Structures are given as structure tokens and as C-alpha cells.
Amino acid sequence: MSVIIVLILASLTVALIFLAAFIWSVRSGQYEDTLTPSMRMLADEPNQHISETNSKPK
Amino acid sequence: MSSRLQRELQTPPPVTHRTSGGCFHCGEPCPDNSFARDGKDFCCFGCQTVFSLLRENGLEQFYELNAAAGTRIRAAAVATKWAFLDDPAVAAKLIDYADKTRAKVTLHLPAIHCVACVWLLENLFKLHPGVGHSAVNFSRREAAITFAPARIKFSELAALLASIGYEPELTFGATEKTKPSPLQKKAWLQIGLAAFGFGNIMLLSLPFYFGLDTFNGPWFRVLAGWIGLALALPVVTISAADLWRAAWSSLRQRTLTLEVPIVLGLVAIYVTSVFEVLAQRGPGYCDSLCGLIFFLLCGRLFQKKTYDRLTFDRDYKGFFPLSVIRKHAGGEVSVAISQLATGDHLILRNGELLPADAKLLSGEAWIDYSFVTGESEPVACAAGSHLFAGGRQVGGAIEVETVKPVTQSYLATLWNNEAFQKNRDQDLNSLTNRYSQRFTKLVIGIALAAAAFWLYQDATKALKAFTSVLIVACPCALALAAPLTHGTAQRLLARLKIYLKNALVIERMSGINTIVLDKTGTLTTAEAGGVSFQKAESGKQKSGITAGEADLIGSLARHSAHPNSVRIVKSLGFTAAPVTGFKETPGCGIEGVVAGHKVLLGSRAWLSQRGVSAGEPTSGATSVVAAVDGSFRGAFVFENSLRPEVAQLLAQLGHQYELVLLSGDNEREAARFKTLFGAAAILKFNQSPADKLNFVRELQQRGRKVMMVGDGLNDAGALQQAEVGVAVVERIGIFSPASDVILDAAELPRLARVLAFSRSAARVVRAGFVISALYNLVGVSIAATGFLSPIVCAILMPLSSATVIAFTCGATAWQGRKLRGPEGSAERSIRRDAHPTRFNPQLIAKEAA
Numbered sequence: 001m002s003v004i005i006v007l008i009l010a011s012l013t014v015a016l017i018f019l020a021a022f023i024w025s026v027r028s029g030q031y032e033d034t035l036t037p038s039m040r041m042l043a044d045e046p047n048q049h050i051s052e053t054n055s056k057p058k
Numbered sequence: 059m060s061s062r063l064q065r066e067l068q069t070p071p072p073v074t075h076r077t078s079g080g081c082f083h084c085g086e087p088c089p090d091n092s093f094a095r096d097g098k099d100f101c102c103f104g105c106q107t108v109f110s111l112l113r114e115n116g117l118e119q120f121y122e123l124n125a126a127a128g129t130r131i132r133a134a135a136v137a138t139k140w141a142f143l144d145d146p147a148v149a150a151k152l153i154d155y156a157d158k159t160r161a162k163v164t165l166h167l168p169a170i171h172c173v174a175c176v177w178l179l180e181n182l183f184k185l186h187p188g189v190g191h192s193a194v195n196f197s198r199r200e201a202a203i204t205f206a207p208a209r210i211k212f213s214e215l216a217a218l219l220a221s222i223g224y225e226p227e228l229t230f231g232a233t234e235k236t237k238p239s240p241l242q243k244k245a246w247l248q249i250g251l252a253a254f255g256f257g258n259i260m261l262l263s264l265p266f267y268f269g270l271d272t273f274n275g276p277w278f279r280v281l282a283g284w285i286g287l288a289l290a291l292p293v294v295t296i297s298a299a300d301l302w303r304a305a306w307s308s309l310r311q312r313t314l315t316l317e318v319p320i321v322l323g324l325v326a327i328y329v330t331s332v333f334e335v336l337a338q339r340g341p342g343y344c345d346s347l348c349g350l351i352f353f354l355l356c357g358r359l360f361q362k363k364t365y366d367r368l369t370f371d372r373d374y375k376g377f378f379p380l381s382v383i384r385k386h387a388g389g390e391v392s393v394a395i396s397q398l399a400t401g402d403h404l405i406l407r408n409g410e411l412l413p414a415d416a417k418l419l420s421g422e423a424w425i426d427y428s429f430v431t432g433e434s435e436p437v438a439c440a441a442g443s444h445l446f447a448g449g450r451q452v453g454g455a456i457e458v459e460t461v462k463p464v465t466q467s468y469l470a471t472l473w474n475n476e477a478f479q480k481n482r483d484q485d486l487n488s489l490t491n492r493y494s495q496r497f498t499k500l501v502i503g504i505a506l507a508a509a510a511f512w513l514y515q516d517a518t519k520a521l522k523a524f525t526s527v528l529i530v531a532c533p534c535a536l537a538l539a540a541p542l543t544h545g546t547a548q549r550l551l552a553r554l555k556i557y558l559k560n561a562l563v564i565e566r567m568s569g570i571n572t573i574v575l576d577k578t579g580t581l582t583t584a585e586a587g588g589v590s591f592q593k594a595e596s597g598k599q600k601s602g603i604t605a606g607e608a609d610l611i612g613s614l615a616r617h618s619a620h621p622n623s624v625r626i627v628k629s630l631g632f633t634a635a636p637v638t639g640f641k642e643t644p645g646c647g648i649e650g651v652v653a654g655h656k657v658l659l660g661s662r663a664w665l666s667q668r669g670v671s672a673g674e675p676t677s678g679a680t681s682v683v684a685a686v687d688g689s690f691r692g693a694f695v696f697e698n699s700l701r702p703e704v705a706q707l708l709a710q711l712g713h714q715y716e717l718v719l720l721s722g723d724n725e726r727e728a729a730r731f732k733t734l735f736g737a738a739a740i741l742k743f744n745q746s747p748a749d750k751l752n753f754v755r756e757l758q759q760r761g762r763k764v765m766m767v768g769d770g771l772n773d774a775g776a777l778q779q780a781e782v783g784v785a786v787v788e789r790i791g792i793f794s795p796a797s798d799v800i801l802d803a804a805e806l807p808r809l810a811r812v813l814a815f816s817r818s819a820a821r822v823v824r825a826g827f828v829i830s831a832l833y834n835l836v837g838v839s840i841a842a843t844g845f846l847s848p849i850v851c852a853i854l855m856p857l858s859s860a861t862v863i864a865f866t867c868g869a870t871a872w873q874g875r876k877l878r879g880p881e882g883s884a885e886r887s888i889r890r891d892a893h894p895t896r897f898n899p900q901l902i903a904k905e906a907a
Contacts, residue, residue: 004278005281008262008281008285011258011261012258012285015254015257015258018254019250019251019254022250022254023247023250026243026246026247026250027243031242031243031246032195032242032243033195033196033197033198035196035197036176036193036194036195036196036197039173039176039196040176040177040180042123042173043119043123043173043176043177
């Protein structure tokens with residue numbers, strides 16, 4: 001039955017990866033403005049600057 | 059597209075579609091095709107210029123995204139207007155970040171209203187090589203722009219934005235802006251952590267609920283228990299940190315808020331789980347524990363709805379412009395208000411706001427104090443007279459000398475009143491807290507009684523009974539009832555353009571018994587105001603203007619920007635004729651020759667100077683007198699008309715509330731409002747802002763719960779002092795004083811229904827309390843017997859939460875249906891009948907046809 005231990009460890013690892021991804025997304029400001037991105041995508045022209053929207057000036 | 063997005067897109071000024079023949083850039087009607095270019099009509103040179111600029115830079119997609127998406131350029135761009143932005147002291151306050159090569163600034167651009175605006179502003183770099191990356195926040199109407207100060211100065215950037223129709227709104231208050239707090243981020247992180255703990259522990263616990271754990275042997279039980287305890291630890295400490303803090307501060311203030319029994323319950327669950335795992339009896343209750351915290355945090359986030367576009371805490375600084383024109387030896391220069399000193403000479407043009415108390419030096423001053431006092435008519439001031447901050451110049455340019463610093467003006471002193479110091483948001487006397495006082499004492503009493511009982515009967519069960527009672531009584535469902543009801547109510551109201559500062563306002567609103575209303579701007583409106591024309595031949599009953607007169611007067615008035623001329627033009631239906639020899643004498647009137655006739659339009663005194671006898675004024679209201687070829691034809695009388703349905707609203711409110719009218723205006727309309735408000739109501743006129751504040755305070759000292767409904771800065775003190783301050787605004791997002799509720803002026807008739815809704819929301823909260831109390835009663839009676847099984851715990855806790863969530867949200871939404879009420883036909887017919895005497899040739903023509 002020790003296979004259950006492997007499975008638990010695997011599931012916990014995956015969950016922790018998702019938790020880390022979530023923390024990163026909040027920290028990078030993705031939850032600050034949830035309205036504008038939905039409008040931005042309506043403009044068809046691919047715009048390289050859009051991808052930098054949330055990056056801070058270096 | 060989400061419905062929220064659609065609503066946001068519908069809020070801006072109506073955009074006329076291109077096919078209707080309007081301006082290709084802004085959609086407004088074009089008077090003639092003198093600005094046509096490339097087969098496209100433009101209403102003015104400004105729009106044509108923007109179109110050319112965008113086309114030259116390959117930004118024509120702007121017009122494909124949204125037809126006629128532009129904003130009309132109303133004022134010609136003045137490069138010097140923004141010069142003050144290059145002052146390092148001013149720039150330092152506005153710029154978020156700067157290094158040697160680049161600077162980043164966040165500007166408020168109220169003109170942002172559609173997808174095309176977002177797209178254009180984010181492609182700003184194509185218009186000027188000095189502009190780098192820009193990002194728009196639509197809900198805040200803000201753009202964060204990075205630019206290279208070496209290639210484009212800050213003032214040039216502001217001028218560039220203004221030239222394409224997005225003039226930055228720079229107010230005096232903007233220099234002291236606080237950066238958005240990281241609170242929202244923290245709330246998301248806490249919820250995410252709680253969800254992580256809840257989900258994973260629940261996965262490990264499922265085998266126990268289904269009795270599958272026997273396959274794995276006892277070691278699995280211990281392993282699952284330890285993993286659960288480890289995962290729950292950060293949830294209890296980090297996610298629930300606010301609960302701990304709130305419970306601690308309430309104990310220090312010697313009150314019992316709802317957080318106290320919640321934290322007691324959390325501790326009891328965790329400690330019991332540790333004992334169960336150590337004793338190898340089971341995996342503990344960590345799944346329920348994390349579930350509780352997760353639901354509680356969701357409820358709180360639900361309540362924390364904020365409106366980025368709206369500011370509820372504005373003080374006078376938010377109304378003042380950031381710069382003003384100062385005159386000195388070399389000429390005129392634009393300076394920041396923060397750098398004004400007493401004795402400075404300022405130039406104020408038509409429509410500009412006086413930032414500090416000052417003395418008039420020269421020019422025809424017509425000061426509109428409606429913002430400060432509520433008095434609707436501009437006051438004529440002679441040279442040397444004292445002018446108060448907050449007044450707005452109407453007419454020509456004047457020169458003034460400041461006599462007091464900005465922060466010590468008459469207006470600013472209002473903000474030093476103690477009413478602005480108190481913070482009502484941590485209201486300990488809320489419905490939930492009153493209820494929880496009794497609840498907490500009862501729960502601790504039962505827990506102690508159960509422990510004492512078992513100590514005599516069977517000492518081994520005493521501790522278990524004690525903790526079990528605390529666990530089951532943990533008032534999670536109770537804590538959810540109020541936030542969910544208030545949050546739902548807040549959302550429903552926001553759909554009707556009634557915005558609450560926070561969810562607690564609805565509870566305070568349900569308790570009020572007195573409504574104080576302001577007159578000018580709240581019950582009446584100048585914009586839709588009636589302009590009636592009184593004929594010269596007073597002997598005849600016939601009133602109204604002949605079509606010929608309308609053509610002459612309208613053509614002349616069209617050329618003046620004076621507010622009275624604008625109102626006359628709006629009220630007349632006429633065909634424009636060319637005007638020669640147009641001359642405007644500020645403060646007096648306008649004259650010109652139209653179709654061979656000499657037309658004069660102005661004040662009575664001015665006309666009599668010019669040899670026209672205009673007779674005696676018939677009423678106290680302001681009037682503008684018209685003469686054609688030296689003979690008096692009649693007078694235009696301006697009145698502030700009541701907003702539609704105000705009479706109905708007052709009648710509805712009068713049944714349940716004590717009504718008070720506080721007006722800064724004089725008593726000339728007292729009789730009219732006496733009939734509207736009814737005999738019992740208190741009507742007070744000539745009220746200064748401080749009088750209003752003091753009157754509200756007096757009412758409160760007599761035990762009244764007051765709701766103040768007002769609009770301008772003159773109501774700011776009273777709005778703040780009242781239990782609920784409602785600011786009535788013509789356009790959402792601009793110019794509203796500090797308040798609890800921001801109400802679109804068009805929604806004022808709904809006020810009675812909103813109040814009724816707030817009372818039913820309070821009833822829903824109470825019913826939610828009863829439901830969760832019933833669950834607790836069942837749970838506690840099992841727990842007190844000392845036989846609490848994990849399965850009972852696992853069923854009762856989520857079930858009670860789910861019931862309360864479903865009930866409160868459902869019941870509030872159901873009550874909210876009544877908010878909309880019947881509309882349409884009734885509303886329209888009243889609007890038309892409100893002023894049967896109002897002169898409107900178009901309406902008369904329509905009805906005759």
C-alpha cells in the first residue's frame with residue numbers, strides 16, 4: 001500500500017506548484033485591473049507593448 | 059462581453075453614429091461642411107486636426123474600433139497652460155518614478171470612455187518618439203505613461219494628451235495622492251492559501267468519510283492527520299490573521315465582537331485535532347477548519363466591493379485646479395496652487411475657480427458661488443471687494459490679489475470641523491455586533507455548563523464536551539449573513555448607478571428617520587432649467603416668442619459663450635442667420651445686426667443705458683432682456699426647474715420620514731417648496747455650509763438619525779456629519795464631495811425605493827441570524843452530550859454555511875426586484891407636465907403636428 005504515499009507526495013507537489021503560481025500572479029499585479037485586459041483584446045492588431053503591461057520600469 | 063463591461067461602455071456620453079452625418083471624429087452635429095476633409099465631415103478645426111494627426115501616424119484603427127470615438131476639442135491648446143508641470147517641485151509630487159533616462163507618471167484622463175480610447179492611449183508612442191510604454195486602467199480612467207524627459211518634457215506630454223482630446227485632470231488634491239494600498243493583494247493571497255489548505259486536506263479526509271481508511275491500516279490515519287495539521291497551520295496563522303487581530307482589539311476594548319467566538323472556535327478545533335492525532339484516534343477536523351476560514355474570507359471579499367472610478371473621501375483639494383495663471387512683471391505664467399503666496403496677482407478667465415480668498419483688482423466680476431453656498435445666481439462684485447475661494451468667474455477675465463493662503467480660505471476651514479475627523483466605518487454598534495454580544499456570552503456559558511456537568515458525571519468527557527460546544531457553535535454562518543446581504547445589496551444598487559462607499563452603509567441607511575435635502579442642484583437643476591419668455595405686451599395674455607424673433611435673438615446669442623446665452627440658445631428653436639458687428643460687453647450684454655435688424659440682448663440696466671425702456675421686472679428671478687431695433691420685445695426668465703418626479707418622491711418620503719429642506723438660496727421660492735414638502739416639514743433658507751452642518755448635528759442631538767442629500771461643496775460638512783451622506787451628481791466620476799453614497803441625479807426619484815430596500819436588507823440579515831442560530835442549537839445540543847462525531851461536524855458546518863449563503867443572496871436579490879419599479883410612460887408624462895408654461899417651440903410644434 002506504500003504506493004499511496006507516492007501518490008500523496010505527487011499530489012502535494014503539484015498543489016504547491018499551483019499555489020506558487022497563484023502567489024506569483026497576485027504579486028505581479030494581475031488582480032489589480034481585471035477590466036482593461038478584456039477591452040485590450042478587442043483591438044485585433046498584435047501589439048508587442050501590450051505584453052509588457054504589468055512589468056515595472058527597470 | 060461581460061454585462062459589466064457593456065454597462066461601462068454605455069456610460070459615456072452617447073456617441074452618434076457616423077451615418078447620422080455627425081463629425082467623423084466626435085460624432086457631434088456639424089453646423090456646415092467647412093471643415094470637411096477627404097469626404098469626411100468634421101464639426102470643428104480641432105477634430106479635423108486630430109484626425110489628420112492620427113492618420114499620419116498610422117492610427118486610423120481608432121475609428122474602426124468605435125465609430126466617432128473622439129472627444130471634441132473644446133479649447134484651443136495653450137502650450138503655456140502646462141508650463142507649471144516642468145517645475146521640479148510640482149513634477150516630483152506627480153511623477154511615480156524617475157531615473158536619468160525615463161520617468162513614469164500616472165495621469166487621470168476623464169475622457170477615456172471606450173475600447174478605442176484604450177487602444178489609442180496605449181499606442182501613444184507612435185505619436186511622439188519620447189513616449190515609451192503606456193498602460194490604461196479603464197475602471198480608474200487612468201493611464202500610466204513612461205516617457206523620456208530628455209526628448210519630451212512633462213508639460214509637452216500633458217499638451218500632447220490634451221491635443222488629442224484626453225486632457226489630464228490635475229487637481230490640487232492629486233499632488234497628495236496616496237498610492238493604492240496592497241490590501242487587495244493581501245486579501246487574494248489569504249484566500250488562495252485558505253483554498254489550497256481546504257482543498258488538499260479535504261482530499262485526504264474523503265477516505266475517512268466513506269469508511270475507506272480501513273484498507274490502509276492505522277498508519278494512514280496518522281499520516282493524514284499530520285499532513286492536515288501541517289497544511290492547516292499557515293491557514294490558521296496567515297489566512298486568518300485579520301480575525302486574530304480583530305478579536306484581540308475587541309477584547310482590549312472590552313467588547314465582544316463576532317470575531318471572538320470565531321477565534322475561540324478555531325483554536326478549539328485546532329487543539330482538538332492535535333490531541334486526536336497524537337492519540338492516534340483520527341485525522342482531526344482540519345478540513346472543516348480550513349473550510350470555515352475559506353468561506354469567511356470569501357464573505358469578506360464579497361463585501362469589499364470598491365468602485366475605482368469614484369472617490370468617496372474628497373476634500374476641497376479635489377475640486378481645486380492644480381494650477382492658476384499668475385501675473386507678474388514679465389507677463390503671465392501658469393503656477394501650481396501649492397506655490398501661491400498671499401499678495402499674488404492672479405488672472406481668472408470665464409469658468410475658472412478661485413483657489414484662495416482674494417480681493418478683486420480689475421475686471422467685471424460675476425462670481426458664481428453655487429458650489430460653495432448653493433446660491434444659484436452669479437453675484438456682481440465691484441473692484442476692491444472680497445471674493446471667497448470656491449467661487450467661479452462667469453464672463454470676462456478678472457484680475458485678483460490673494461489675501462489668504464489656500465489652506466486658510468473660508469472653504470478650507472470647513473474641513474477643520476471635527477465632523478471630518480471621525481471615522482464611522484469601524485462602527486461597533488452594527489447589527490452583527492449587537493447580536494454577537496449576547497451570542498458569545500451564551501456560547502461560553504453553555505460550554506462551561508457542559509464541562510461542569512460532565513466533571514461530576516464522567517470527568518474524561520468534560521474537556522471533550524467543552525471543546526465540542528465551542529467547535530459547533532463557531533458562528534461561521536452567522537458571520538456570513540451580514541457581509542453577503544450587504545454585498546449583494548451594494549451590487550444591486552450599483553447597477554442602478556447608486557454607489558455605496560462600503561457595505562455597512564446599507565445598514566446605517568435602514569435606521570434613519572429624518573431626511574435633510576439641499577435645494578439647488580439636488581432637488582432642482584439648472585441644466586434642464588426652464589427659460590421662459592415674457593412678452594413686452596403685458597396687457598395681452600399671449601406669451602411666447604414669434605418665430606421671427608426667435609431667429610434674430612437665437613442667431614445673436616449663438617455667438618456668446620456666456621452661460622445665459624447658452625441657455626437661451628438651447629431653449630430656442632431657430633434657423634441661424636449671419637450676424638454682423640457682433641459685440642459683447644462683459645457683465646452687460648451682447649449686440650449685433652441680424653438680417654438688417656439691430657438686436658440687443660442683456661441686462662435691464664444696460665438696455666436702459668442704450669435708450670431702451672424695458673419696464674419693470676415681474677419676479678425676483680434673473681432675466682435677460684431682448685430688444686430689436688430699439689424697441690423692447692420681452693425678457694427671458696431663468697428658473698431652476700425641479701428634477702422630474704421630485705414631487706412624487708417627497709410625497710412618498712413624507713409618509714415615513716421627517717423631511718427638512720436646507721437651502722443656501724434665498725426665500726423667493728419658499729411658498730413653492732412649502733406645498734411640496736407639506737406643512738409639517740422644516741424649511742430653512744439662507745443657510746451657510748456651517749449652518750447646515752450645525753443643524754444636522756442639532757437634529758442628531760435630539761436623537762434623530764439623519765440622512766443628508768446634497769450635491770455641492772456647500773453641503774460637504776452636513777454630508778459628513780449625517781449618519782448617511784448622499785451626494786447627488788450629474789455625471790458619475792466627477793465632482794462629488796465626501797459622502798457615503800454617490801447617486802446619479804437621474805436616479806433621485808428612486809430614493810424612496812432604495813430606503814425601503816435597505817430596510818428589507820436589514821430584515822434579511824436578521825432572518826439569516828435566526829437560521830444559523832437554529833443550526834447552532836441543534837449542533838450545540840449534540841455537542842453538550844459529549845458525543846460529537848466527526849461526521850456530524852462535517853455535515854452541520856458546511857450545511858449551515860451553504861443555507862445562509864443561499865438564503866441571504868437569494869432573499870436580497872428577490873427584494874431588489876422592487877427597486878426598479880414601474881418606469882417609462884409615467885416618468886415621461888410627468889417630465890413634460892412639470893412646466894406647462896415653459897417655452898419650447900420645438901415641443902409646441904411637435905404637439906401641434
